[in-house]
Amino acid sequence: MLQIKKLHKSYPIGNTSLHVLKGIDLSVEEGEMVAIMGSSGSGKSTLLNIIGMLDEADSGEYILDGLLIKNLTEKKAAVYRNKFLGFIFQSFNLINYKNALENVALPLYYQGLKRKERQELAMFHLEKVGLTNWAHHLPKELSGGQKQRVAIARALAANPKLLLADEPTGALDSTTSHEIMAFIQQLNDEGKTILMVTHEEDIANMCKRIVRLRDGIIIEDKKINQIRAGQHV
Amino acid sequence: MFDLDLWREIFQSINKNRTRSLLSGFTVAFAILLFTILFGIANGLQNTFEQEFVDTASNSIFIMSGQTSIASEGLQAGRKIQFKNEDYDYIKEEFSDKVEFITSRVFKSVNASYKNEKNSYSLIAVHPDYQFVEKNIIKEGRYINQNDIENRTKVIVIGRLVEEDLFINESSIGKYINLNGIQYKVVGTFMDEGGDDEERIIYMPLTTAQHLYGNNDYIDQMNLTYSPDLNYEQALGFSNLLTRKLKSRFSVANDDQRGIRVFNMAEATQQVDQMTLGLTVIILVIGFGTLIAGIVGISNIMIFIVKERTKEIGIRKALGATPRSIVSIILIESILITAIAGYVGLLIGVGVLELIGSGLEVYFITNPGVNNSLVFGATITLVLAGALAGYLPAQKASQIKPIVALRND
Ligand SMILES: Nc1ncnc2c1ncn2[C@@H]1O[C@H](COP(=O)(O)OP(=O)(O)OP(=O)(O)O)[C@@H](O)[C@H]1O
Ligand SMILES: [Mg+2]
Numbered sequence: 193m194l195q196i197k198k199l200h201k202s203y204p205i206g207n208t209s210l211h212v213l214k215g216i217d218l219s220v221e222e223g224e225m226v227a228i229m230g231s232s233g234s235g236k237s238t239l240l241n242i243i244g245m246l247d248e249a250d251s252g253e254y255i256l257d258g259l260l261i262k263n264l265t266e267k268k269a270a271v272y273r274n275k276f277l278g279f280i281f282q283s284f285n286l287i288n289y290k291n292a293l294e295n296v297a298l299p300l301y302y303q304g305l306k307r308k309e310r311q312e313l314a315m316f317h318l319e320k321v322g323l324t325n326w327a328h329h330l331p332k333e334l335s336g337g338q339k340q341r342v343a344i345a346r347a348l349a350a351n352p353k354l355l356l357a358d359e360p361t362g363a364l365d366s367t368t369s370h371e372i373m374a375f376i377q378q379l380n381d382e383g384k385t386i387l388m389v390t391h392e393e394d395i396a397n398m399c400k401r402i403v404r405l406r407d408g409i410i411i412e413d414k415k416i417n418q419i420r421a422g423q424h425v
Numbered sequence: 426m427f428d429l430d431l432w433r434e435i436f437q438s439i440n441k442n443r444t445r446s447l448l449s450g451f452t453v454a455f456a457i458l459l460f461t462i463l464f465g466i467a468n469g470l471q472n473t474f475e476q477e478f479v480d481t482a483s484n485s486i487f488i489m490s491g492q493t494s495i496a497s498e499g500l501q502a503g504r505k506i507q508f509k510n511e512d513y514d515y516i517k518e519e520f521s522d523k524v525e526f527i528t529s530r531v532f533k534s535v536n537a538s539y540k541n542e543k544n545s546y547s548l549i550a551v552h553p554d555y556q557f558v559e560k561n562i563i564k565e566g567r568y569i570n571q572n573d574i575e576n577r578t579k580v581i582v583i584g585r586l587v588e589e590d591l592f593i594n595e596s597s598i599g600k601y602i603n604l605n606g607i608q609y610k611v612v613g614t615f616m617d618e619g620g621d622d623e624e625r626i627i628y629m630p631l632t633t634a635q636h637l638y639g640n641n642d643y644i645d646q647m648n649l650t651y652s653p654d655l656n657y658e659q660a661l662g663f664s665n666l667l668t669r670k671l672k673s674r675f676s677v678a679n680d681d682q683r684g685i686r687v688f689n690m691a692e693a694t695q696q697v698d699q700m701t702l703g704l705t706v707i708i709l710v711i712g713f714g715t716l717i718a719g720i721v722g723i724s725n726i727m728i729f730i731v732k733e734r735t736k737e738i739g740i741r742k743a744l745g746a747t748p749r750s751i752v753s754i755i756l757i758e759s760i761l762i763t764a765i766a767g768y769v770g771l772l773i774g775v776g777v778l779e780l781i782g783s784g785l786e787v788y789f790i791t792n793p794g795v796n797n798s799l800v801f802g803a804t805i806t807l808v809l810a811g812a813l814a815g816y817l818p819a820q821k822a823s824q825i826k827p828i829v830a831l832r833n834d
Contacts, residue, residue, distance in 0.1 A: 270742065290437070302744055
């Protein structure tokens with residue numbers, strides 16, 4: 193699915209620069225469900241953003257689905273983001289003036305689907321996350337968990353191969369977190385490759401593999417026995 | 426290609442972000458409104474100026490006589506200079522290549538009566554050319570003609586208001602009016618754009634008046650227009666030469682300002698032209714000032730809008746929006762809003778001018794109005810400015826990494 197070799201990333205801060213990723217090597221196979229863990233500031237989000245083509249590495253190699261991601265034009269990048277990648281953010285990042293249905297339909301708009309198809313598909317995904325009745329509500333009328341489910345529906349709508357989630361449960365209480373995790377596990381069962389950043393051990397344990405970062409390098413990378421989210425509820 | 430979905434996106438964005446849309450719309454509408462009103466007022470001022478001078482041909486020269494103020498060639502000061510028909514003939518022949526129309530004038534005041542209606546009017550006895558010098562417009566019938574001059578016919582041409590005064594609900598043509606005891610046949614009526622006073626005048630053949638009111642060939646004044654081919658310098662040269670020749674003909678000292686006076690409208694016209702030029706400059710300054718203010722305003726708003734939408738741009742990019750789709754969504758929105766707002770401003774401005782326009786004549790503003798293509802030009806300029814001002818930041822925003830845009834709160 194994806195191969196990363198000797199990936200480096202630094203941020204310029206004033207005159208100096210902050211070396212955040214210091215040579216990351218990571219491979220993820222199709223169908224995996226990986227938790228990226230590490231203390232705050234260890235570079236988890238940075239890594240995930242580079243994988244998601246929201247940001248670019250300074251050096252190193254990143255191959256996504258057989259394609260070398262390097263110096264792509266924004267136009268090309270847009271196509272890959274749209275086709276390969278689904279994003280779930282900690283802060284949901286819904287468009288505030290669009291209702292749930294319209295938010296979910298947006299990636300389909302960029303895929304060039306017809307309006308009717310978009311609405312049907314968006315509705316289908318909203319139904320999957322159990323929000324049929326909330327389709328016409330604006331984000332501000334939804335709870336955090338509902339918003340995150342809209343965001344998941346949106347990430348799924350374009351049928352991406354790789355789903356990236358940056359602390360998807362970070363803003364949610366534990367019950368809601370587990371509902372969301374159950375849902376993400378179900379997606380993984382259906383064959384989606386999932387990479388998620390999390391702080392919480394119990395959330396990480398619901399994945400199939402844990403990658404630990406510290407100061408920009410991977411200090412541990414192990415497969416685990418997945419704990420089903422349903423068992424906690 | 427008409428992309429319905431794109432327009433749906435744009436209308437939703439406009440509709441759901443009303444404050445933002447109103448803000449940018451208001452700036453443009455207000456700029457165009459100001460532009461329209463200021464231009465309208467400036468035009469009104471100009472109209473007033475032009476109207477003051479329309480009723481007399483701008484290439485006119487007036488020749489008047491008086492008493493000499495300086496002794497000359499053995500003659501004492503205080504001598505009265507009297508023009509006669511021979512002087513008219515002299516000018517006509519001497520300057521035949523420069524004179525376009527020429528007429529003598531004799532002024533009288535008469536009491537006119539028709540049936541029971543009576544009134545007193547100015548009477549001017551003239552040559553046929555007077556019609557063109559004074560820009561009289563024939564309303565009905567004919568003007569004084571050469572035959573009248575030769576035969577001293579007792580005919581008159583009366584102003585529109587004279588007819589209104591004396592002839593209640595009937596046409597005056599062919600009727601006889603009594604002027605100071607003599608019956609004259611009305612052969613024509615005329616209009617004049619110079620105002621009511623100019624339409625309360627009675628014209629009579631010059632020779633008729635000379636014969637009946639004194640049996641002499643005296644002339645009070647001569648008016649002529651010079652050939653339109655003369656430029657300003659040539660026109661002044663002509664009137665100067667004319668003045669010198671007449672002065673020597675009557676033995677009037679060259680520096681005598683009263684014995685013979687020649688007034689050239691070209692000088693007055695020149696002043697009006699300068700005034701008009703001044704107004705035009707003021708109009709341009711006002712116009713550009715408003716436009717620049719509008720451009721600065723809409724530019725700032727566009728920059729603000731793009732900034733405000735940066736996060737949305739990040740989200741859209743993360744979902745697969747191409748830079749082009751981002752730029753077009755912002756640009757079309759801004760063009761749409763500014764164009765509509767500009768049109769609204771234009772409508773309001775024109776409406777205001779219509780409403781208050783007629784009440785402004787006290788302030789020397791006549792028919793304030795604007796040239797539509799001018800205001801459309803201004804609107805288009807603002808729309809383009811808005812588009813350009815939106816394009817640069819939108820283009821920039823569409824190129825930044827999504828993560829940077831997403832971090833923007
Ligand atoms: N745009 C940026 N400019 C400068 N420094 C940055 C930028 N983004 C991240 N950093 C820095 O890089 C380091 C890693 O950031 P990153 O967001 O990847 O951490 P993280 O592991 O996700 O932390 P958290 O658990 O708090 O989310 C941090 O020290 C952060 O301050
Ligand atoms: Mg983070």
